[in-house]
Structure formats: structure tokens, C-alpha cells
Amino acid sequence: MIPEIIRGLMLPFLGTSIGAAAVLLLRAEAPKRIGPLLNGFAAGIMAAASVFSLLLPAMEEAESRGRIPWIPACAGFLLGAGLLAAWDRISLHRRRTGRIAHSTRMLVLSVSLHNVPEGMAVGAAYAGLLAGGTTVTALGAFSLSLGIALQNLPEGAIISMPLHAGGVGRGKAFLLGVLSGASEPVAGALTILLARFAVPALPWLLSFAAGAMAYVVGFELIFALLKERPGRGLLCVLAGFALMTAMDLLLG
Numbered sequence: 325m326i327p328e329i330i331r332g333l334m335l336p337f338l339g340t341s342i343g344a345a346a347v348l349l350l351r352a353e354a355p356k357r358i359g360p361l362l363n364g365f366a367a368g369i370m371a372a373a374s375v376f377s378l379l380l381p382a383m384e385e386a387e388s389r390g391r392i393p394w395i396p397a398c399a400g401f402l403l404g405a406g407l408l409a410a411w412d413r414i415s416l417h418r419r420r421t422g423r424i425a426h427s428t429r430m431l432v433l434s435v436s437l438h439n440v441p442e443g444m445a446v447g448a449a450y451a452g453l454l455a456g457g458t459t460v461t462a463l464g465a466f467s468l469s470l471g472i473a474l475q476n477l478p479e480g481a482i483i484s485m486p487l488h489a490g491g492v493g494r495g496k497a498f499l500l501g502v503l504s505g506a507s508e509p510v511a512g513a514l515t516i517l518l519a520r521f522a523v524p525a526l527p528w529l530l531s532f533a534a535g536a537m538a539y540v541v542g543f544e545l546i547f548a549l550l551k552e553r554p555g556r557g558l559l560c561v562l563a564g565f566a567l568m569t570a571m572d573l574l575l576g
Contacts, residue, residue, distance in 0.1 A: 325454070328462060328466075329453075329454070332449075332465055332512075333446060333469070333508075333513060336446060336472040336476050336505065337476075337505045337509050338473060339472070339473030339474060339475070339476035339480070340439075340476040340477075340480040340502065340504060340505025341480065341501075341502045341505060342480065343477040343481045343501070344480035344483065344484040344502050344504075344505075345480075345484075346480070346481035347481070347488045347494055347497045347498050348498055361557065364556075364557045364561045365474065365560040365561070365563060365564040366472070367475065367541045367546050367560075368561040368562060368563060368564020368565035368566070368568065369470065369474065370468065370471040370472060371541045371546075371561075372565045372568035373468035373537075373568055374468070376568070376569070377465060378448060378449060378468070378530045378531065378534035379397060379401065379534040382396060382397050382400065382529075382531040382534065383396075385526055385530065389524065396527040397527065399528075399531070400529070400534070401532070403532055403535060404441065404531070404533060404535025404537075405535035405536060405538055406535075407536070408441055408536045409539060409543075436503070436504050436506070439504065439507045441511075441537065442475075443507060443508035443509060443512040444511050444515045444532070444533045444536065445468060445472070445536065446465070446472060446508070446512045447513065448519065448530045449464065449468050449469075449533075450512070450516055451529065452519075452526060453465050454520065461572075463571065463572070467568055471568070480504070481501075483501040483504050484498050484500065487501070515529065515533075
């Protein structure tokens with residue numbers, strides 16, 4: 325079980341690292357062509373996984389404890405999405421008013437903080453798996469981790485390649501891109517530790533992670549994708565969602 329958890333926690337970080345390596349291998353325009361379609365496919369996987377691996381298990385876990393299932397599910401979901409939306413709004417306002425410098429340090433810090441909910445989502449899924457007696461499956465947790473890793477491939481390139489274009493050396497740009505993804509396994513591990521000491525809060529933790537994940541999928545991936553490539557992008561989203569749904573039904 326422990327090796328599976330370590331693999332699941334590290335997979336999104338590996339995706340970011342591989343994506344950041346694009347600065348060492350590819351021209352600047354390559355991630356711009358491939359990235360949106362890969363993001364769409366990953367968004368579909370993540371959307372389905374957030375439902376099957378996080379939200380539904382949260383409701384069933386609450387019901388098994390004699391609670392009203394929709395209360396922690398809805399409240400936790402809205403809290404997770406709301407907090408991430410608030411962070412985005414504050415960050416955007418500070419950039420517009422000049423209170424955040426457009427520096428390498430702030431770019432990496434901003435992306436690192438933004439990766440925390442994704443790490444929490446993976447950690448919450450594996451916390452449910454560790455708790456036992458829940459509806460969280462090993463396949464569901466791994467699929468969620470895989471979907472985030474796929475989404476992180478172009479994200480790593482989006483960080484490292486503009487840094488290099490702005491004058492940062494290739495090696496340093498690669499390392500900063502890798503560093504931006506380090507917050508995900510840390511957040512995932514902390515979430516697992518928190519859940520182990522507060523198992524009754526697991527329904528809230530799962531639904532909170534589902535809400536944060538839904539915000540990332542809806543606002544940052546699907547919304548941006550449909551603005552750039554609405555036709556093929558939507559097909560990629562649907563394909564990813566269908567694949568994850570089939571995996572959950574056939575193998576879950």
C-alpha cells in the first residue's frame with residue numbers, strides 16, 4: 325500500500341518535471357500546439373475522477389457514519405471551489421495594482437500555491453483508501469493522480485519555456501519549473517496525515533478537494549480550452565471523461 329501511495333503522490337510532480345524538461349528539448353511553439361488538447365483530455369479525466377473518486381465517496385462515507393450525506397458534500401465542495409476562486413481573485417487584483425512584481429520568484433510561488441489543491445485532491449483520495457471501509461478504490465485514486473499528471477505536462481512547459489524566453493538559462497528555467505510542482509506531493513502527504521488523525525472529517529476533506537478540483541477543471545482548463553480550440557478541445561474533454569468513466573465502471 326505504501327509504495328502505491330508514494331507513486332500516486334509523486335506522479336503529478338513527475339508530470340510537471342517532464343513538462344518543464346521541454347525547455348531543454350523543444351521549440352517554444354510546440355507546447356502551444358499540443359498543450360491545449362492534452363489539457364482537454366486531462367480535464368475530462370479529472371472531472372470524472374473528482375466525481376467518482378472524491379465527491380461520491382464523500383457522500384457515501386458520510387452516510388455510513390449516520391450523517392446527512394449532502395451537507396458535507398455540498399458545503400465542502402462549495403468551500404473548496406470558493407477558496408480557490410478567492411485566491412485567484414486576490415492574485416489577479418494584486419497583479420493589476422502592481423503589488424505583485426512580475427518576477428521569476430513570484431511566478432514560481434504563484435504556480436506552486438495553485439498546485440496545492442491538486443495535491444490535496446490526490447492526498448484525500450489516498451486517505452480514503454487508507455481509511456478502509458470506504459468506496460474509494462485504488463484505481464480511482466491512481467486515475468485521479470494520472471489525470472493531474474497529464475495536466476501538469478503542458479503546465480511545466482508553460483512555466484519553464486517563458487522563463488527561458490525572458491533571459492533565464494535553460495538549466496535554471498528547468499529547475500524552477502520542477503520546483504513549481506514540488507508543492508503537490510507535500511500537500512498530498514499532509515492531507516493524508518491530517519485525515520489519519522481526523523478520520524471523521526474525511527467526507528469534508530474529500531468534498532473540499534472535489535470542489536477545488538472542479539474549479540481548476542472548469543475555470544482554468546475547460547474555459548480556456550474552449551476559447552482557443554472549441555471543437556477539438558471539447559472532444560478531448562469528452563474523451564477523457566468517457567475513458568475515466570469506463571475505467572471506473574469496468575475496473576473499479
